[in-house]
Amino acid sequence: MRVRRLAAWTALPLVVTLGLAACGSGGNGGSSGSAQDAAVSIQISEPQHLVPTNTTETSGSQVLAGLFSPLVDYDAQNKPYEVAAQSVTPSDNNKVWTIKLKDGFTFHNGEKVTSDDYINAWNYGAYAPNGQGASYFFEKIAGYQDLQGDKPKAKTMSGLKKVDDLTFQVALSEPYIDFRSMLGYTAFYPLPKAAFSAPGVLNDSYEQAPIGQGPFKMKGTWQHDSKLDVERYDAYPGEKPKVKDVEFRVYQQLTAAYSDLQSDNLDVLPTIPTENLSTAQSDLGENYQTSPMSSFQFLAFPTFEKDYSKPDVRKAISMAIDRDEITKSIFKGSQQSARSFVSPVLPGYRDNTTGAAGQFNPTEAKKLYQAAGGPSKITISYNGDGGHKDWVDATCNQLKANLGVDCVGSAEPKFADLLTKVEKKQPVGLFRMGWVMDYPSMEDYLGPLYSTNGSSNYYGYSNPEFDRLVKEGAAAPTQAEAIKKYQQAEDILAKDMPVIPLRFGENVYGHSSKVKNVQMDLFQRVNLVKIEAAS
Amino acid sequence: MFRFILRRLLQMVLAFFGTTLIVYALMFAGQGDPIQALAGERPVTAAQRAYLTQKYHLDQTGVGGFFYRYLDYVKNLLQGDLGQSLTGRQIGDILQQAWPVTVRLALIALAVAIVFGVTAGVIAGIRRASIFDNSTLVLTLLVLGIPTIVLAPIAQYFLGVKWQLFPPTAGAQPSLYALLLPGIVLGSLSLATALRLTRTSVAENLRADYVRTARSKGLVKRRIVSVHVLRNSLIPVVTFLGVELGNLMSGAIITEGVFNIPGVGFNLFRGIRTEDGPLVVGIVSVLVVVYLVSNLVVDVLYAVLDPRIRYE
Numbered sequence A: 001m002r003v004r005r006l007a008a009w010t011a012l013p014l015v016v017t018l019g020l021a022a023c024g025s026g027g028n029g030g031s032s033g034s035a036q037d038a039a040v041s042i043q044i045s046e047p048q049h050l051v052p053t054n055t056t057e058t059s060g061s062q063v064l065a066g067l068f069s070p071l072v073d074y075d076a077q078n079k080p081y082e083v084a085a086q087s088v089t090p091s092d093n094n095k096v097w098t099i100k101l102k103d104g105f106t107f108h109n110g111e112k113v114t115s116d117d118y119i120n121a122w123n124y125g126a127y128a129p130n131g132q133g134a135s136y137f138f139e140k141i142a143g144y145q146d147l148q149g150d151k152p153k154a155k156t157m158s159g160l161k162k163v164d165d166l167t168f169q170v171a172l173s174e175p176y177i178d179f180r181s182m183l184g185y186t187a188f189y190p191l192p193k194a195a196f197s198a199p200g201v202l203n204d205s206y207e208q209a210p211i212g213q214g215p216f217k218m219k220g221t222w223q224h225d226s227k228l229d230v231e232r233y234d235a236y237p238g239e240k241p242k243v244k245d246v247e248f249r250v251y252q253q254l255t256a257a258y259s260d261l262q263s264d265n266l267d268v269l270p271t272i273p274t275e276n277l278s279t280a281q282s283d284l285g286e287n288y289q290t291s292p293m294s295s296f297q298f299l300a301f302p303t304f305e306k307d308y309s310k311p312d313v314r315k316a317i318s319m320a321i322d323r324d325e326i327t328k329s330i331f332k333g334s335q336q337s338a339r340s341f342v343s344p345v346l347p348g349y350r351d352n353t354t355g356a357a358g359q360f361n362p363t364e365a366k367k368l369y370q371a372a373g374g375p376s377k378i379t380i381s382y383n384g385d386g387g388h389k390d391w392v393d394a395t396c397n398q399l400k401a402n403l404g405v406d407c408v409g410s411a412e413p414k415f416a417d418l419l420t421k422v423e424k425k426q427p428v429g430l431f432r433m434g435w436v437m438d439y440p441s442m443e444d445y446l447g448p449l450y451s452t453n454g455s456s457n458y459y460g461y462s463n464p465e466f467d468r469l470v471k472e473g474a475a476a477p478t479q480a481e482a483i484k485k486y487q488q489a490e491d492i493l494a495k496d497m498p499v500i501p502l503r504f505g506e507n508v509y510g511h512s513s514k515v516k517n518v519q520m521d522l523f524q525r526v527n528l529v530k531i532e533a534a535s
Numbered sequence B: 001m002f003r004f005i006l007r008r009l010l011q012m013v014l015a016f017f018g019t020t021l022i023v024y025a026l027m028f029a030g031q032g033d034p035i036q037a038l039a040g041e042r043p044v045t046a047a048q049r050a051y052l053t054q055k056y057h058l059d060q061t062g063v064g065g066f067f068y069r070y071l072d073y074v075k076n077l078l079q080g081d082l083g084q085s086l087t088g089r090q091i092g093d094i095l096q097q098a099w100p101v102t103v104r105l106a107l108i109a110l111a112v113a114i115v116f117g118v119t120a121g122v123i124a125g126i127r128r129a130s131i132f133d134n135s136t137l138v139l140t141l142l143v144l145g146i147p148t149i150v151l152a153p154i155a156q157y158f159l160g161v162k163w164q165l166f167p168p169t170a171g172a173q174p175s176l177y178a179l180l181l182p183g184i185v186l187g188s189l190s191l192a193t194a195l196r197l198t199r200t201s202v203a204e205n206l207r208a209d210y211v212r213t214a215r216s217k218g219l220v221k222r223r224i225v226s227v228h229v230l231r232n233s234l235i236p237v238v239t240f241l242g243v244e245l246g247n248l249m250s251g252a253i254i255t256e257g258v259f260n261i262p263g264v265g266f267n268l269f270r271g272i273r274t275e276d277g278p279l280v281v282g283i284v285s286v287l288v289v290v291y292l293v294s295n296l297v298v299d300v301l302y303a304v305l306d307p308r309i310r311y312e
Helices: A002-021 A058-067 A114-128 A204-208 A254-261 A274-287 A311-319 A323-329 A360-371 A388-401 A416-421 A443-450 A464-474 A479-496 B002-030 B032-038 B046-056 B061-080 B091-126 B131-145 B149-163 B174-206 B209-216 B221-250 B251-256 B262-272 B277-305
Strands: A039-044 A072-074 A080-083 A085-090 A095-099 A158-164 A167-171 A196-198 A217-218 A228-234 A245-248 A288-300 A336-337 A377-383 A406-412 A432-437 A499-511
Touching: A039 A058, A039 A254, A058 A217, A058 A228, A058 A245, A080 A085, A085 A254, A114 A167, A167 A432, A204 B046, A245 B032, A254 A499, A254 B149, A254 B251, A274 A499, A274 B046, A274 B221, A311 A388, A311 A499, A311 B091, A311 B209, A323 A499, A360 A388, A377 A416, A388 A406, A406 A416, A416 B032, A432 A443, A443 A464, A443 A479, A464 A479, A499 B131, B002 B061, B002 B277, B032 B046, B061 B277, B091 B131, B091 B174, B091 B221, B091 B251, B091 B262, B091 B277, B131 B174, B149 B174, B149 B251, B174 B221, B209 B221, B221 B262, B221 B277, B251 B262, B262 B277
Parallel strands: A039 A245, A377 A406, A377 A432
Antiparallel strands: A072 A080, A085 A095, A095 A167, A158 A167, A217 A228, A228 A245, A288 A432, A288 A499, A336 A499
16 A cells, blocks of 8 residues: 555656646737737747847847847948938048937937947957957957957957047048948947946846847847847837837747748748748748848868869869759759859949859860869868758769769768868868858958958968958048959959859748738848838 | 665666766767857857857866866756856756746647557457557558658648648747647657557457456456556556656657747757757756656556565
């Protein structure tokens, strides 16, 4: 008998939990009420961080785009125009920039936005011990170097100077023509005084319910792995949003979000999953949409290896790839063939800068390849977790057929593993890379990707003439002159062919029948001010 | 009995630390560059790399570094601190959010397996070679043959999107109704196994001597099956289901992904993908506890089902 009673006690917790499983609250539905009070839901993945200077991925940036208003935004031609700033005026040599703020902006807690809020936020972001992911955006500001290292010399950048409550000056260490464009990036949002517990120390709780000065304010706190609710901030002086509530719903998998979109449980899906691309157009009808974005996919050469050190070998490989065939059969037209080194969304973009090397020409390619003595075996490395296998294999098959070489695709588990190997100069062969711009400027492609000290130049490409032209472009007095220099630099790339441009991306998105006027920007973010409920 | 449970509990402490050591060592050995994995395809600045390296002691490598980090981890664990994930969230908080929904899902799956699996198994066992028996045989074969990664999206598409019988996804605070479809999908595999186990066991016991005796005593068939046969037939099924409870909680990675349930499986998947050592070890530690406890419950239930089994 004793045995049985004890067993009953052990089994009891199980029964209790079973009972608990029956409890639970119901989920809320979609939009309702009049159009002005409508609620919309948008898919995101779990953001990594929600502090502006620490937010570099799309999901976090999407949320912050609702909570904050940038100093400048970009028009249809991707030229910057002022939003929270009244004016952004450079000195004659583009070295000192005076930023005047618009009067009337307040943070969601009622604080008036002043120039101090910008200066404090930027200093916080640049200070190395804070470990902010976007800190490199401040490196052009004078005094940034003093905030680096284990024990920085200073806590504030000498280049930031307050003039009055609504005006401040930014001194750069080098003249930079595109600084105005740069100000549109997430890292340049201000932080309210309430965000700091002491000067330069951010409240731990700030991230859980960020206070901004944008069109929407937080409703409650960040519900991790679940959702983030925001509502219209009525005191916002800029363009008023046309919906009242936005729910950013966290999905782990895009395919799950796609199922919800099909049954109107979700309003906007900013990226249609690759698995559903072939059926999405018929599934969604006119709610399936595309718009330009800035992503750029390319194959990089280890130019430090003897096999690939000759530009002719690199050009021959490029000519042996039929880009149009791959974009059509594998990407179903959701990406465009690339034959230039910068994205078509940029001012200064030109078609076909790669010239003959970008055109598919198997006979010429083979001749050139043999004359230049290219390797008899080509490897293309890629990260296995990003859905790259199909196009890499297709590219390999084209190289096999057109160049008569042996070609294999080799998968690394993650992009980090691939980079580690490349950095150690292990033989990986060609490897795939991608790039999305931070702000619309040719320099944002040319600088990091191809200049000798570029942050993403993993392929050892170095051409002093190119570096000089990019530098001169950045220091040019006018946009037109800058673009001219950048274009000259791009021409050098076409001669040297350090990478093979493959494809430019597009936003391929869908929305439910409950919303209309859904627009996406170049950064894969939904425009939260324009979206409306369909009545 | 009391001493038995006490002894098992003490063994559990040892098993717990042994497994965390192994899991920690595996994560440590397999770790490439977690900072780059976290950043995805963006370049990482030197400042941020230095910050994260220092914060998570990532510079401590080799055997000495391993024990330094493991002991540091255990020290914090004993103070009830599971540490921080690489994105700076408290792992305790993550688990606190992830467990309830996973437990609910697992229990629904288990309930489905028990109610349908055991019932159908008993019927199939009694009516051996009948149409019912044969059709369940084919059906279970089918279910056992289809992996969850296929079954879950198909069920979601037809029952959720096309015919709109269930909500297509469940979300973080799902209603019981929203969890039903994922629960059925998750439980279908255990259901099939439980059904086959019960059927075989019942069929075998029906031919046992004690059943013949009971029948010759003139007992009604109902009583023979429900009291005599069922009790003996359930021993293997209970063993299976007990272990299965642990499986259901850890093995829901696919189901949780398809139905967007941010439970343990999702966090485990994310932790492995971003090489987030502390998060993976934290989750696995709790999973180990679940396995140990469910095994203990199974052992105790044995004694109830079969009085001949004694633990002294």
